[in-house]
Amino acid sequence: MTWPAMDGAPGEHPAPRVVVVGLGNVLMGDDAFGPYVARVLQARYEFPPEVSVQDLGTPGWDLTPHIAGAEWLVFIDTVGSTSPAGTVKRYRRDEILKNPPPPRVSPHDPGLKETLLTLEFAGRAPREVLLVGVVPVDTEMRVGLREPVMAAVDTVVADVIAELEAAGYPARPRAVPQEPDLWWEVTP
Amino acid sequence: MSPTITIDPVTRIEGHLRVDVSVDGGHVKNAWASGQMWRGIELILLGRDPRDAWIFTQRFCGVCTTVHAITSVRAVENALELEVPLNAQYIRNLIVIAHALHDHIVHFYHLSALDWVDVVSALKADPAKTSALAESLSPWPRNGRVELAAVKEKLSSFVAGGQLGIFTNGYWGHPAMKLPPEVNLLAVSHYLQALDYQRRANQVVAILGGKTPNIQNLAVGGVSNPINLDNQSALNMPKLYQIKSLLDEMKAFIEQVYLPDVCAIGALYADWLPYGAGVKNYLAVPDLPLDTKGTQFDLPGGTIFDGNLGGVKPISAFGDPYFRDNVTEGTHHSWYEGSKSLHPYDGETKPHYTDFKPDGKYSWVKSPRFQDKVMQVGPLAQVLVGYAQGHALTKKWADHALGTAGAVAKAKLGPEVLHGTLGRHLARAVRAAMLCDLADKHWHHLVENIGKGDVATFNPPTFPSGEVRGFGFHEAPRGALSHWLVINNGKISNYQAVVPTTWNAGPRDEKGRPGPYEASLMGNPVADPERPLEVLRTVHSFDPCLACAIHTQDIEGNTIATVRTREGGC
Numbered sequence: 001m002t003w004p005a006m007d008g009a010p011g012e013h014p015a016p017r018v019v020v021v022g023l024g025n026v027l028m029g030d031d032a033f034g035p036y037v038a039r040v041l042q043a044r045y046e047f048p049p050e051v052s053v054q055d056l057g058t059p060g061w062d063l064t065p066h067i068a069g070a071e072w073l074v075f076i077d078t079v080g081s082t083s084p085a086g087t088v089k090r091y092r093r094d095e096i097l098k099n100p101p102p103p104r105v106s107p108h109d110p111g112l113k114e115t116l117l118t119l120e121f122a123g124r125a126p127r128e129v130l131l132v133g134v135v136p137v138d139t140e141m142r143v144g145l146r147e148p149v150m151a152a153v154d155t156v157v158a159d160v161i162a163e164l165e166a167a168g169y170p171a172r173p174r175a176v177p178q179e180p181d182l183w184w185e186v187t188p
Numbered sequence: 189m190s191p192t193i194t195i196d197p198v199t200r201i202e203g204h205l206r207v208d209v210s211v212d213g214g215h216v217k218n219a220w221a222s223g224q225m226w227r228g229i230e231l232i233l234l235g236r237d238p239r240d241a242w243i244f245t246q247r248f249c250g251v252c253t254t255v256h257a258i259t260s261v262r263a264v265e266n267a268l269e270l271e272v273p274l275n276a277q278y279i280r281n282l283i284v285i286a287h288a289l290h291d292h293i294v295h296f297y298h299l300s301a302l303d304w305v306d307v308v309s310a311l312k313a314d315p316a317k318t319s320a321l322a323e324s325l326s327p328w329p330r331n332g333r334v335e336l337a338a339v340k341e342k343l344s345s346f347v348a349g350g351q352l353g354i355f356t357n358g359y360w361g362h363p364a365m366k367l368p369p370e371v372n373l374l375a376v377s378h379y380l381q382a383l384d385y386q387r388r389a390n391q392v393v394a395i396l397g398g399k400t401p402n403i404q405n406l407a408v409g410g411v412s413n414p415i416n417l418d419n420q421s422a423l424n425m426p427k428l429y430q431i432k433s434l435l436d437e438m439k440a441f442i443e444q445v446y447l448p449d450v451c452a453i454g455a456l457y458a459d460w461l462p463y464g465a466g467v468k469n470y471l472a473v474p475d476l477p478l479d480t481k482g483t484q485f486d487l488p489g490g491t492i493f494d495g496n497l498g499g500v501k502p503i504s505a506f507g508d509p510y511f512r513d514n515v516t517e518g519t520h521h522s523w524y525e526g527s528k529s530l531h532p533y534d535g536e537t538k539p540h541y542t543d544f545k546p547d548g549k550y551s552w553v554k555s556p557r558f559q560d561k562v563m564q565v566g567p568l569a570q571v572l573v574g575y576a577q578g579h580a581l582t583k584k585w586a587d588h589a590l591g592t593a594g595a596v597a598k599a600k601l602g603p604e605v606l607h608g609t610l611g612r613h614l615a616r617a618v619r620a621a622m623l624c625d626l627a628d629k630h631w632h633h634l635v636e637n638i639g640k641g642d643v644a645t646f647n648p649p650t651f652p653s654g655e656v657r658g659f660g661f662h663e664a665p666r667g668a669l670s671h672w673l674v675i676n677n678g679k680i681s682n683y684q685a686v687v688p689t690t691w692n693a694g695p696r697d698e699k700g701r702p703g704p705y706e707a708s709l710m711g712n713p714v715a716d717p718e719r720p721l722e723v724l725r726t727v728h729s730f731d732p733c734l735a736c737a738i739h740t741q742d743i744e745g746n747t748i749a750t751v752r753t754r755e756g757g758c
Contacts, residue, residue, distance in 0.1 A: 025247060026247055027229050027232055027244065027247050027248075055402075056401060057247060057253065057401055057402055058249075058251070059251060059401050060251045061251070061294060061298055061299065062251055062290075062294070062386075062390070062401060064383060064386060064387075065383075065386055065387035065390045066390075068383065068387065114354060117354035117356075118298070118354045118383070120354070121342070121346065121354050121355075121380070122380050122383055123342070124383075141229055141231070141232065142232075143232065183243065184244070184247070188234075188235035188236040188237070188679070
């Protein structure tokens with residue numbers, strides 16, 4: 001059975017093959033980890049045109065249109081766990097679908113599992129999925145990452161870069177790295 | 189120990205909205221809605237530049253980003269008495285429309301249809317009969333036998349594989365599921381097609397807003413989109429035509445699929461018409477401004493009390509004192525210090541968590557009131573307020589929908605049947621059809637205005653010294669949203685957001701009057717307290733902004749079941 005292409009609108013760029021998504025609420029403390037890493041990636045690296053790197057906030061179900069049709073997905077997020085804060089956890093597609101990681105504690109769940117299952121039913125599921133999650137210290141209403149979570153940023157950046165290499169779409173370090181656009185951390 | 193049955197197979201904590209119902213004799217006797225997350229995000233805005241507030245407010249909620257951005261710039265513009273160029277109004281309106289259409293489609297197909305549609309029953313459907321039925325309801329080209337047979341086969345292979353994937357947690361075979369297999373198959377097919385239209389709406393927002401979620405084109409005083417028909421990177425004719433074609437495709441889906449589906453499913457569940465009304469006081473704010481000041485609108489606003497449509501009173505402009513002077517928020521049953529009712533300009537956000545006490549404080553949500561009345565907000569409020577005022581576009585689509593549903597139900601249906609659970613769904617579909625007509629209209633307004641040589645999109649704001657106050661409102665997909673702020677020497681000194689789900693999901697007030705969610709659940713049937721599908725139906729009909737956990741108990745307070753619902757967005 002074939003489904004009408006979701007990337008078929010006239011004059012539009014084809015859907016990216018690899019989508020890297022930072023999830024989380026930038027106003028909820030360590031929940032900003034996903035958006036933070038997405039913006040560090042954008043500032044430090046150049047990506048091939050087949051790769052899209054985005055801070056999508058906490059879109060819940062609205063994640064679907066951003067990832068439908070991609071072959072390879074990488075999510076960066078906070079995950080609940082009994083491991084110490086700052087621990088980096090990695091989950092592949094089957095683990096996410098069968099034994100989902102415990103919930104984020106933010107105003108919205110990501111809807112990750114629901115989105116992936118729906119795309120599977122619609123015949124538009126990705127071939128590979130990696131979720132890299134960090135265990136937060138807390139996700140209270142405040143701006144800024146706590147120290148153990150901040151310390152995980154470089155590890156997770158390296159994880160994502162390695163995953164892009166494995167997917168066959170390697171990123172290149174920028175000749176002149178930029179400052180990441182962390183607008184929410186500017187104090188009034 | 190009281191017996192506890194946890195139905196939720198996904199081991200997660202309580203949702204962010206908790207609904208407790210006590211059930212006796214097959215009906216809900218009492219209900220409590222409790223927000224489980226503190227949303228004091230307003231505090232982050234204190235001391236900031238009001239021109240930046242919208243960038244922060246659109247991160248309040250990950251799903252209704254756009255609505256908080258639009259409302260925030262309107263509030264600051266109101267404080268400064270700043271007019272907005274026509275092009276900026278039209279561009280904002282097109283974003284508002286696309287976002288709302290997206291919300292309404294997703295809400296129906298992906299977040300609530302499965303409360304009424306039995307996916308497993310669709311396996312018994314005859315695709316040829318399904319196609320014949322569908323083609324009698326609508327000219328939609330994708331209701332053919334081949335496509336429906338393919339959907340059925342896909343579903344069969346899922347079930348044969350021992351799993352239902354996304355459909356695993358449904359109440360399949362529940363005694364309250366009443367649709368014939370063919371209607372269930374049709375709905376599953378449209379569930380899949382709706383994914384394509386969610387994406388189209390998203391594209392419109394992305395083209396105009398620069399990015400989605402979290403648009404980037406707003407500014408206090410207008411929008412930052414440059415208009416230049418000869419420039420590739422500006423808003424030009426190819427982009428405008430792309431927007432038009434996306435909106436046209438959505439219009440076809442809404443008129444030929446969404447609206448007929450809601451009418452038919454509603455009619456087949458006509459025995460549900462008496463349930464879920466609850467609070468019959470309604471509040472809607474006007475939206476889609478047609479002038480630079482915001483005195484003329486394409487969506488009407490106003491209030492209705494006690495279901496009396498004849499007594500409708502309009503809210504007619506940005507800054508209308510009838511709205512400004514009549515809103516308060518109480519905290520009698522909410523986890524905040526004190527229990528006074530305060531106007532939002534004087535609103536406080538001082539958390540004081542105790543515990544869940546049904547007779548005391550039990551929610552993070554405050555209790556907003558209008559003229560001290562509990563109000564229901566949302567598409568139903570908007571449709572009723574418009575209908576009561578004789579608004580032509582509202583009447584056109586409401587009468588069409590009531591006629592279509594009446595033909596299937598073989599009954600004459602008037603607007604009085606809209607008070608309730610099914611009415612909230614029908615009104616949302618009516619509003620979507622209205623918005624499609626208005627998308628066309630505002631697109632033409634924008635193109636014609638640019639054609640006259642007007643390319644202005646921004647009036648720069650200036651901030652006076654001393655204190656100014658302002659409020660902005662927006663008829664968001666879930667209903668009336670307002671932001672209120674106090675500016676002191678150009679910096680924010682107070683900021684309060686009164687959101688639709690606060691109006692609807694708020695707890696009891698100091699007089700013990702339940703909020704709309706709570707009131708709507710009283711008397712709901714519950715065939716099987718361990719699987720409280722009917723409770724989900726009524727809660728979902730409001731389009732809750734929070735993931736929701738529902739907890740049923742017997743009349744002595746013993747827990748019967750705890751279930752978690754699909755997620756919404758705010």
